[in-house]
Amino acid sequence: xxxTLDVNGKPLSVQAxxxxxxxxxxxxxxxxxxxxxxxxxxxxxACTVLADGAPIRSCLTPIAAxxxxxxTTIEGLGxxxxxxxxxxxxxxxxxxxxxxGQIMSAVALLEQSPQPTDEEIDAAMSGNIxxxxxxxRIHAAIKDAAGQTPAADTQTQA
Amino acid sequence: xxAPFDRRRAQAGPSRRDVIVTxxxxxxxxxxxxxxxxxxxxxxxxxxGAFGPFVKIAPDGAVSVVCKHIEFGQGNHxxxxxxxxxxxxxxxxxxxxxxxxxxxxxYANGAMGAQLTGGSSAxxxxxxxxxxxxxxxxxxFVQAAAARWDVAVSEITVENxxxxxxxxxxxxxxRELLPDAAKITPPAEPTxxxxxxFTLIGTDRVRRKDSRAKSTGETRFTMDVQxxxxxxxMVAHPPRFxxxxxxxxxAAAKAVPGVVEVYEIPTGVAVVADNTWAARQxxxxxxxxxxxxxxxxxSSADILTRFQGLTDGSAALAEGESWxxxxxxxxxxxxxxxxxxxxxxxxxxxxxYLAHATMEPMNCVAQVSGNQARLTFASQGPTLDQLxxxxxxxxxxxxxxxxxxxxxxxxxxxxxxxxxxxxxxVEIARKVGKNRPVKLVWTREDDMAAGYFRPxxxxxxxxxTDAEGYPRAWSHRIVTQSIxxxxxxGGGGVDExxxxxAKGSPYLAATPHVDAQLLTPDIGVPVLWWRSVGATxxxxxxxxxxxxxxxxxxxxxxxYRRALYQKAxxxxxxxxxxxxxxxxxxxxxxxxxxxxxVAVHECFGSVVAQVAEVKMENGEPKVGRVVTAIDCGTAxxxxxxxxxxxxxxxxxxxxxxxxxxxxxxxRVDQTNFDTYRVLRHNEAPTVETYILAQPAxxxxxxxGEPGTPVIGPAVANALLALTGEAITAxxxxxx
Numbered sequence: 001x002x003x004t005l006d007v008n009g010k011p012l013s014v015q016a017x018x019x020x021x022x023x024x025x026x027x028x029x030x031x032x033x034x035x036x037x038x039x040x041x042x043x044x045x046a047c048t049v050l051a052d053g054a055p056i057r058s059c060l061t062p063i064a065a066x067x068x069x070x071x072t073t074i075e076g077l078g079x080x081x082x083x084x085x086x087x088x089x090x091x092x093x094x095x096x097x098x099x100x101g102q103i104m105s106a107v108a109l110l111e112q113s114p115q116p117t118d119e120e121i122d123a124a125m126s127g128n129i130x131x132x133x134x135x136x137r138i139h140a141a142i143k144d145a146a147g148q149t150p151a152a153d154t155q156t157q158a
Numbered sequence: 159x160x161a162p163f164d165r166r167r168a169q170a171g172p173s174r175r176d177v178i179v180t181x182x183x184x185x186x187x188x189x190x191x192x193x194x195x196x197x198x199x200x201x202x203x204x205x206x207g208a209f210g211p212f213v214k215i216a217p218d219g220a221v222s223v224v225c226k227h228i229e230f231g232q233g234n235h236x237x238x239x240x241x242x243x244x245x246x247x248x249x250x251x252x253x254x255x256x257x258x259x260x261x262x263x264x265y266a267n268g269a270m271g272a273q274l275t276g277g278s279s280a281x282x283x284x285x286x287x288x289x290x291x292x293x294x295x296x297x298x299f300v301q302a303a304a305a306r307w308d309v310a311v312s313e314i315t316v317e318n319x320x321x322x323x324x325x326x327x328x329x330x331x332x333r334e335l336l337p338d339a340a341k342i343t344p345p346a347e348p349t350x351x352x353x354x355x356f357t358l359i360g361t362d363r364v365r366r367k368d369s370r371a372k373s374t375g376e377t378r379f380t381m382d383v384q385x386x387x388x389x390x391x392m393v394a395h396p397p398r399f400x401x402x403x404x405x406x407x408x409a410a411a412k413a414v415p416g417v418v419e420v421y422e423i424p425t426g427v428a429v430v431a432d433n434t435w436a437a438r439q440x441x442x443x444x445x446x447x448x449x450x451x452x453x454x455x456x457s458s459a460d461i462l463t464r465f466q467g468l469t470d471g472s473a474a475l476a477e478g479e480s481w482x483x484x485x486x487x488x489x490x491x492x493x494x495x496x497x498x499x500x501x502x503x504x505x506x507x508x509x510x511y512l513a514h515a516t517m518e519p520m521n522c523v524a525q526v527s528g529n530q531a532r533l534t535f536a537s538q539g540p541t542l543d544q545l546x547x548x549x550x551x552x553x554x555x556x557x558x559x560x561x562x563x564x565x566x567x568x569x570x571x572x573x574x575x576x577x578x579x580x581x582x583x584v585e586i587a588r589k590v591g592k593n594r595p596v597k598l599v600w601t602r603e604d605d606m607a608a609g610y611f612r613p614x615x616x617x618x619x620x621x622x623t624d625a626e627g628y629p630r631a632w633s634h635r636i637v638t639q640s641i642x643x644x645x646x647x648g649g650g651g652v653d654e655x656x657x658x659x660a661k662g663s664p665y666l667a668a669t670p671h672v673d674a675q676l677l678t679p680d681i682g683v684p685v686l687w688w689r690s691v692g693a694t695x696x697x698x699x700x701x702x703x704x705x706x707x708x709x710x711x712x713x714x715x716x717x718y719r720r721a722l723y724q725k726a727x728x729x730x731x732x733x734x735x736x737x738x739x740x741x742x743x744x745x746x747x748x749x750x751x752x753x754x755x756v757a758v759h760e761c762f763g764s765v766v767a768q769v770a771e772v773k774m775e776n777g778e779p780k781v782g783r784v785v786t787a788i789d790c791g792t793a794x795x796x797x798x799x800x801x802x803x804x805x806x807x808x809x810x811x812x813x814x815x816x817x818x819x820x821x822x823x824x825r826v827d828q829t830n831f832d833t834y835r836v837l838r839h840n841e842a843p844t845v846e847t848y849i850l851a852q853p854a855x856x857x858x859x860x861x862g863e864p865g866t867p868v869i870g871p872a873v874a875n876a877l878l879a880l881t882g883e884a885i886t887a888x889x890x891x892x893x
Contacts, residue, residue: 034375
């Protein structure tokens with residue numbers, strides 16, 4: 001049965017059944033593979049996308065639940081979003097698999113709170129697991145993108 | 159894979175025994191006598207361009223460094239590319255990188271004799287090779303320019319990708335000289351740069367080349383492979399290790415729209431579908447009956463109890479089990495007997511099974527036509543994967559084509575002797591046949607329940623001290639499963655991966671009487687290296703024991719370590735300890751509410767010291783500032799060394815605080831992140847990294863793993879200082 005989703009500003013017709021998780025429709029049917037599968041139970045955040053600006057875990061969200069919502073994926077940020085630039089500036093990614101989800105959660109945070117406190121960053125980002133442990137740079141990059149104190153160099157030649 | 163780096167072997171090449179063992183693994187006695195690399199490359203087709211296997215230069219002058227090591231987060235591509243760029247005097251902004259194809263002959267790890275990434279050896283084993291590759295290419299451009307301008311080679315300089323002749327004012331870039339340079343025979347022994355004249359290596363300009371693609375979603379992981387006609391497969395696996403399919407009913411699975419076929423394969427029942435969600439639904443609709451006659455049915459609690467019993471004498475050795483000494487001298491028994499009541503420190507330590515839990519679960523794409531196999535996936539050990547796939551499709555290892563993609567983490571999981579998930583994918587692709595691509599997708603639950611865990615480990619340590627409180631006699635027992643058992647190469651003797659870090663410890667070197675032994679019982683749970691391997695437990699045991707001994711001696715733990723390092727002549731340990739102590743302000747009181755702990759460990763040729771600031775918060779340890787000092791030889795990318803210290807610390811801290819896989823009657827209890835707790839953003843420490851200055855040209859050593867094992871004992875030592883209690887089991891926080 002065909003449904004129409006609003007993804008990154010475009011209405012797209014999809015064939016998947018109503019109860020299919022948004023993640024698999026984005027990835028397999030629409031070819032938007034930037035959004036990742038990590039756990040399938042909304043515990044790791046790798047599948048995070050925005051629905052009307054709010055972060056959602058697409059692995060557990062059936063497409064029927066987002067009919068009519070404006071969905072934004074990592075591809076919809078355009079590649080030069082200030083968070084993406086900060087991510088590159090600070091070399092945040094290691095393996096990189098979780099980073100689309102991390103960035104989408106951070107986008108939602110800055111929309112909500114343009115000058116987030118450390119506690120707000122902790123609260124907004126703790127649903128996104130990074131097994132490489134890039135948390136310190138993720139934290140610094142969010143502050144950097146928010147125009148807060150530039151991150152200090154974390155390494156020194158002694 | 160994280161096999162220890164063996165410099166001797168790197169120089170001498172694999173032993174004859176390795177040749178034979180490898181030949182047997184490849185299934186052909188006729189192959190005995192070949193060198194392992196040529197054996198493993200049999201059937202391989204490799205084209206090498208004008209600049210050799212490691213350097214490609216495009217018509218527009220852009221340089222691509224061919225990396226024989228997989229990029230799975232550790233940033234090795236940046237370091238490898240920088241080594242070439244430095245010697246080539248290339249314009250770093252125009253240097254890219256690519257993964258090498260699978261070809262053991264061209265791309266073997268010099269430390270292992272096989273194409274493999276592990277043991278924190280990527281930079282270490284490539285240093286000389288890539289310096290030469292870059293210098294040879296540079297010499298070709300110099301010669302081409304000298305010939306074109308009819309001037310002496312010695313008058314030519316190269317800087318930032320521009321070749322110049324100062325006297326005549328002539329310049330040309332790589333693009334202009336390429337047609338001539340490519341025709342020149344590369345010198346076999348090119349002149350290398352004086353390291354004192356390095357302009358790129360060691361600077362902050364050496365940064366990752368993949369950050370942008372990984373921040374836009376463009377990086378193509380195995381999970382993201384799409385192809386015409388691609389099928390997606392999921393497999394129903396047995397609930398216990400060692401079980402097999404008895405029978406199954408596929409009717410409901412085949413009724414799921416999108417499901418194409420259902421196959422029995424050696425590891426379970428595979429559902430093949432048009433897309434991932436259909437495969438998942440089809441897999442869930444299967445009814446499978448398992449034959450568990452040969453399954454492992456023990457609980458991890460029972461396994462641990464037996465391990466403990468084997469060191470305290472309450473459990474007997476089973477047939478085939480025996481203790482193996484890994485370090486011994488003097489008369490420990492006599493010293494223990496002569497010790498006064500209560501003089502000895504005796505303590506047991508327990509470590510659980512751990513899952514690697516990479517963010518990208520295991521997966522693979524394979525297509526098979528007859529006995530020809532082509533794979534597209536994150537291959538950590540292409541040589542192992544070629545060998546194992548060749549056995550399935552009945553062809554020569556070198557005929558198996560592998561395109562390596564970046565991995566969403568590995569931490570050791572993607573290199574194993576059975577190539578488990580790779581072979582599973584090839585078994586399915588063989589059933590599908592017709593060269594049709596099949597993507598095997600494991601769910602998080604499949605990944606976590608598949609085993610290949612960091613083994614469960616028990617240590618028992620008994621130490622008696624001299625009049626000054628330093629160890630006089632040290633008895634050490636380790637019980638764990640052997641990782642190396644079943645390896646197609648190496649093997650026999652003590653499993654070094656189980657004892658590394660205890661064996662060779664400066665603390666043992668400083669102790670006159672030592673009796674250290676290993677026991678490796680067989681258990682039907684697949685185990686594997688896990689970032690920093692033996693050090694995941696030995697660093698903890700050695701470093702936490704030392705703090706307890708310092709405490710008994712009434713000494714500051716830093717002073718106590720310094721004295722032992724001096725006795726053992728452990729200068730690198732001493733240097734990083736001093737650096738961490740200085741930068742952390744150890745001599746001054748810790749910030750209000752925080753307690754400091756220190757630990758030092760050598761891992762894969764690098765030595766790391768950490769001072770961690772810890773407090774208790776809501777009943778759990780909270781780690782704040784972590785000052786890290788590392789000796790890793792020449793620092794190629796200070797930025798990425800720091801990234802590895804930050805990330806390695808998080809990985810080690812996650813395990814020490816929360817990591818635990820348990821088995822109940824053989825079934826894995828934790829199958830997803832709701833029950834397998836890992837470190838999250840709000841729990842992450844702030845790591846500062848200080849790199850020990852080195853003489854120019856010092857051989858670089860690894861950074862991917864050495865940052866992992868030190869934080870656990872540093873935190874435990876802070877808690878010891880805070881509470882007076884030793885912590886004898888990981889994880890610290892019980893579920």
